[in-house]
Amino acid sequence: LLNARPIDGRFRRMRHAANAALIAILFGIPWIRIQGEPLVWLDIPGRKFHVFGLVIFPQELYFLWLILAALALSLFFFTALGGRLWCGWACPQTVFTDVFAQLARRIEGWRGTKRPAHVALWRRAVLHAAWLAGSFAIGFHVVAYFLPPDELIARLSAGRLGGAGLAFLLATSALAYADFVFVRQTFCKFLCPYARFQGVLFDRDTLVIGYDAKRGEPRGKRGAAAGDCVDCKLCVQVCPSGIDIRKGLQLECIACTQCIDACDAVMDRLDRPRGLIAYRALASLEGLRPRIVRPRVVVYAVLLAVTAVTFGVTLARRVPMDLVVEHNRDALYTRAADGRVGNAFTLHIENRARVAERFTLRLESQPPGFELIAGMNPIRVDATSIASARVFVMAPHGAGEAELRFVLESALRPGDAVKRETRFIAPAGPDGGAVSGR
Ligand code: SF4
Ligand code: SF4
Numbered sequence: 532l533l534n535a536r537p538i539d540g541r542f543r544r545m546r547h548a549a550n551a552a553l554i555a556i557l558f559g560i561p562w563i564r565i566q567g568e569p570l571v572w573l574d575i576p577g578r579k580f581h582v583f584g585l586v587i588f589p590q591e592l593y594f595l596w597l598i599l600a601a602l603a604l605s606l607f608f609f610t611a612l613g614g615r616l617w618c619g620w621a622c623p624q625t626v627f628t629d630v631f632a633q634l635a636r637r638i639e640g641w642r643g644t645k646r647p648a649h650v651a652l653w654r655r656a657v658l659h660a661a662w663l664a665g666s667f668a669i670g671f672h673v674v675a676y677f678l679p680p681d682e683l684i685a686r687l688s689a690g691r692l693g694g695a696g697l698a699f700l701l702a703t704s705a706l707a708y709a710d711f712v713f714v715r716q717t718f719c720k721f722l723c724p725y726a727r728f729q730g731v732l733f734d735r736d737t738l739v740i741g742y743d744a745k746r747g748e749p750r751g752k753r754g755a756a757a758g759d760c761v762d763c764k765l766c767v768q769v770c771p772s773g774i775d776i777r778k779g780l781q782l783e784c785i786a787c788t789q790c791i792d793a794c795d796a797v798m799d800r801l802d803r804p805r806g807l808i809a810y811r812a813l814a815s816l817e818g819l820r821p822r823i824v825r826p827r828v829v830v831y832a833v834l835l836a837v838t839a840v841t842f843g844v845t846l847a848r849r850v851p852m853d854l855v856v857e858h859n860r861d862a863l864y865t866r867a868a869d870g871r872v873g874n875a876f877t878l879h880i881e882n883r884a885r886v887a888e889r890f891t892l893r894l895e896s897q898p899p900g901f902e903l904i905a906g907m908n909p910i911r912v913d914a915t916s917i918a919s920a921r922v923f924v925m926a927p928h929g930a931g932e933a934e935l936r937f938v939l940e941s942a943l944r945p946g947d948a949v950k951r952e953t954r955f956i957a958p959a960g961p962d963g964g965a966v967s968g969r
């Protein structure tokens with residue numbers, strides 16, 4: 532709710548800091564470069580992903596899957612332990628919705644906790660202009676994960692972004708505006724898949740934001756009821772999801788902590804202990820001692836550790852080069868003037884390292900005696916790039932079909948090599964067949 536009553540308190544101040552840190556991280560990442568390359572850059576046209584210094588090529592998408600698996604398992608692990616910590620503190624949906632609501636309060640000119648009865652037209656215009664600017668900043672930084680921001684600015688100012696790029700930028704900005712201005716917490720209630728399945732990740736030992744009904748009930752005016760809850764409804768008024776936490780754990784609760792600050796302020800005024808609403812495990816509300824170590828937490832931790840170790844081992848054993856061999860499909864073989872049969876190949880050489888590299892190409896054949904003819908050998912390939920080279924393999928006089936093995940060796944890192952097998956194709960008889968086989 533845009534009109535949720537603002538509240539100050541220790542969690543509110545911590546959430547301001549968390550919001551600022553998260554926005555700085557999300558907006559800062561595309562601008563940070565390591566050895567000239569962006570920290571994160573999903574380079575779709577170049578078919579490579581730059582992720583924290585690692586350049587992932589299409590054949591190595593298992594790295595991306597491992598990263599995604601680790602992120603998902605971390606979410607499961609922390610949800611089992613801390614409930615909706617992600618929703619309340621780190622989800623961009625919550626963070627930007629909160630920031631947009633703060634903007635509204637400042638620009639509309641709220642007095643303390645009260646929205647003005649009439650908001651002047653100019654204030655509304657300024658507010659929507661500020662929301663649009665914020666939405667564009669979000670859209671810009673989403674696109675900047677796919678096209679480095681300096682390049683994006685250069686193309687925008689020169690009018691060279693292209694139809695698809697411009698459509699992507701406008702669509703993400705428009706989506707951000709619609710989401711953070713109109714949809715807001717409704718997204719969490721009805722659209723967020725994480726909100727749907729987190730129920731199965733919870734148990735009675737999971738940390739949630741809970742109301743201590745044993746202490747609070749029966750609720751009523753001070754002195755008129757025995758419970759500590761004076762039924763002031765401040766916790767309901769500050770809730771951006773518009774729910775009453777005193778009714779128990781609800782799907783709509785995004786764990787934003789505002790009701791904790793609200794109720795703590797009331798308890799302070801009444802000179803009663805804080806914590807009527809607090810972070811607590813459901814078990815503690817039933818008088819049980821919550822457990823931290825339990826089967827589901829251990830399972831998630833073990834799976835997370837296995838994923839991390841698999842990632843580390845795969846990375847350590849990674850050879851930062853690759854070779855793809857393509858047999859010429861137009862003419863399977865040709866016959867040279869001296870009568871020898873030749874096969875043409877296109878080699879795609881991938882340099883996954885962050886420095887330019889020279890690769891030496893060698894041929895092994897079975898039977899031996901086949902000759903490799905390459906226009907350039909060693910072959911230079913720029914950092915994190917793919918180069919293509921056309922080569923010929925000539926058979927010795929009278930040779931037929933054969934097994935070939937291309938060996939690509941790194942000049943910078945002796946010992947790093949990749950081998951690719953293929954087949955030499957020749958006409959049926961040593962001297963028979965056509966001039967070229969199509
Ligand atoms: S803020 Fe605290 S005292 Fe007031 S209604 Fe909510 S739980 Fe009761
Ligand atoms: S119930 Fe409390 S923690 Fe949950 S969304 Fe409302 S104010 Fe935030």
